[in-house]
Amino acid sequence: MPQLSSGGGDDLGANDEMIAFKDEGEQEEKIQENAFTERDLADLKSSLVNESESNSSPAAAAADPEAIRRVQDPQRVYQEKLPDHMEDGIKHQDTGMYKGSAYSGYPFLMLSDPYLPNGSMSPLSNKVPVVQASHGVHPLTPLIPYSNEHFSHGSHSPHLPADINQKQGVHRPSQTSDIPGFYSLPPGGVGQITPSMGWQSQSVYPLPSCGFRQPYSSALSAGATFSRFTHPLMLSSGMHTTGIPHPAIVPHSGKQEMDHYDRSMKPQPEPKREKEAKKPTIKKPLNAFMLYMKEMRAKVIAECTLKESAAINQILGRRWHALSREEQAKYYELARKERQLHMQLYPGWSARDNYGKKKRRAREKQQDSSSAIEEFRLVHPSSSSSSTEQGCYQHALVVGFSERTIGGKRSAFGTYKEKDPVPAQFLPMEVL
DNA sequence: TGGCCTTTGAAGGGA
DNA sequence: TCCCTTCAAAGGCCA
Known part of the structure; x- marks a missing residue:
């Protein structure tokens, strides 16, 4: 989603580019x-x-x-x-x-x-x-x-x-x-x-x-x-x-x-x-x-x-x-x-x-995320730092998390359990 | 009882 | 300017 106003304005749309599956x-x-x-x-x-x-x-x-x-x-x-x-x-x-x-x-x-x-x-x-x-x-x-x-x-x-x-x-x-x-x-x-x-x-x-x-x-x-x-x-x-x-x-x-x-x-x-x-x-x-x-x-x-x-x-x-x-x-x-x-x-x-009520929780998640990356690094010892994160990213995608979830606020890849995807019959025809 | 999950967008702050 | 973090709603679920 393109940004409309850089002047801190009252733009109508979202600032972020649309990440759409x-x-x-x-x-x-x-x-x-x-x-x-x-x-x-x-x-x-x-x-x-x-x-x-x-x-x-x-x-x-x-x-x-x-x-x-x-x-x-x-x-x-x-x-x-x-x-x-x-x-x-x-x-x-x-x-x-x-x-x-x-x-x-x-x-x-x-x-x-x-x-x-x-x-x-x-x-x-x-x-x-x-x-x-x-x-x-x-x-x-x-x-x-x-x-x-x-x-x-x-x-x-x-x-x-x-x-x-x-x-x-x-x-x-x-x-x-x-x-x-x-x-x-x-x-x-x-x-x-x-x-x-x-x-x-x-x-x-x-x-x-x-x-x-x-x-x-x-x-x-x-x-x-x-x-x-x-x-x-x-x-x-x-x-x-x-x-x-x-x-x-x-x-x-x-x-x-x-x-x-x-x-x-x-x-x-x-x-x-x-x-x-x-x-x-x-x-x-x-x-x-x-x-x-x-x-x-x-x-x-x-x-x-x-x-x-x-x-x-x-x-x-x-x-x-x-x-x-x-x-x-x-x-x-x-x-x-x-x-x-x-x-x-x-x-x-x-x-x-x-702000504030989730700070502590966020810190804990960040620690989990760091440990998850470290864990990935152990599994893929040849991975560089950047590729390690990329690998975690891809891995998490495979596991079933959306890009935003992975790349955004919740990056505790290793702590997530696999989740069931949304049943296809619940998705709109446009998506299917 | 409180936190998690899950989504996108807005806002604030730090680098 | 970019990136990251937090919160907003919702309600079932779980410890």
């Missing part, structure tokens, strides 16, 4: 079948970015006064219905560093899809209402393609049998009445929220098609400076500064290491237990593939009667490569929006904040 000839077939070249995809992504910039202009907004009205109405209703304590919270944000709600990022991102010229809606955004107020869904939902039709684009997905998309009974856990966010909401998240405060709440989020919009706050532009999570509200039980919970904020579950939050939180004289309960974790925004997995996992489970995520992810990984570039671009676009939204909601957040 060349041993199976899949990639070659894809290249032949696809009219899109790598360059085409890069152009497509670039155009998406450019269109984003151009369509977020006031001129584009002026072109659709009706859209503006739709924007303002729900916002007004929202403010009218806002509970007093919520208003206080928001008023509080109007001063100082929290000038403007961090949620103003939503309106910016939820304008009718800015990635098509003339304010027209992209196939994606056309399929994905900005906010499905009538269903009371998460404000992030516009970015969440949980409904099949969001991506069916008028036709079946090429990676699924035709009947799959038509099945109504396919289990779609993320699309139920539960929070349909990209981020898993903890049990205490929405559940502890009064009905008017939940993501699903229509009263608090009277968000018709245009969604929860407010004028984009320049205070949230890239130049805005925020300290890290200095607002206690933002750190409380998945609540944002507005008091509105965000699925990216996950209370301490015991799995998460939250020490890094303590350093940025002002000391609060409150009981220790209560304090611990309020420790949140802000998760990373999901990338394109993660979004795709969320969308397709239930289908694969239903289709293949598999439950083990590792196997499912293997299938999804192959199907991901089998997707057309246009279809992948949809997910890249969603992921890009997701990252934008995340950046606006948590300006000071860094992925590094969540």
Whole structure:
């Protein structure tokens, strides 16, 4: 996958070059079948970015006064219905560093899809209402393609049998009445929220098609400076500064290491237990593939009667490569929006904040990897250092690990057991 | 109970 | 700039 912007930009696609099971000839077939070249995809992504910039202009907004009205109405209703304590919270944000709600990022991102010229809606955004107020869904939902039709684009997905998309009974856990966010909401998240405060709440989020919009706050532009999570509200039980919970904020579950939050939180004289309960974790925004997995996992489970995520992810990984570039671009676009939204909601957040919990495990694996290479060296004494690693690489390929798994983060060749390949019947036709 | 497995992509840091 | 590491989701499995 070619890189689009070297300027640390907001590129749509992945940075890495696609490694797509060349041993199976899949990639070659894809290249032949696809009219899109790598360059085409890069152009497509670039155009998406450019269109984003151009369509977020006031001129584009002026072109659709009706859209503006739709924007303002729900916002007004929202403010009218806002509970007093919520208003206080928001008023509080109007001063100082929290000038403007961090949620103003939503309106910016939820304008009718800015990635098509003339304010027209992209196939994606056309399929994905900005906010499905009538269903009371998460404000992030516009970015969440949980409904099949969001991506069916008028036709079946090429990676699924035709009947799959038509099945109504396919289990779609993320699309139920539960929070349909990209981020898993903890049990205490929405559940502890009064009905008017939940993501699903229509009263608090009277968000018709245009969604929860407010004028984009320049205070949230890239130049805005925020300290890290200095607002206690933002750190409380998945609540944002507005008091509105965000699925990216996950209370301490015991799995998460939250020490890094303590350093940025002002000391609060409150009981220790209560304090611990309020420790949140802000998760990373999901990338394109993660979004795709969320969308397709239930289908694969239903289709293949598999439950083990590792196997499912293997299938999804192959199907991901089998997707057309246009279809992948949809997910890249969603992921890009997701990252934008995340950046606006948590300006000071860094992925590094969540680092640490696997460090020790990684060190152990590295040791295993070193010993595995040494073991290979013993078996192949003539191997030089580089060829030794190459030999391990090839050996691991034979054993059954994918290139990425071997060449990437898990290189403990010698410690892996042979695994069963994904059954052929579970693979998409494109792969077969 | 917690970590592993498995996938791709994004981000951060070191060389 | 390149390379490596870590995390994001998911749920069965295993120690």
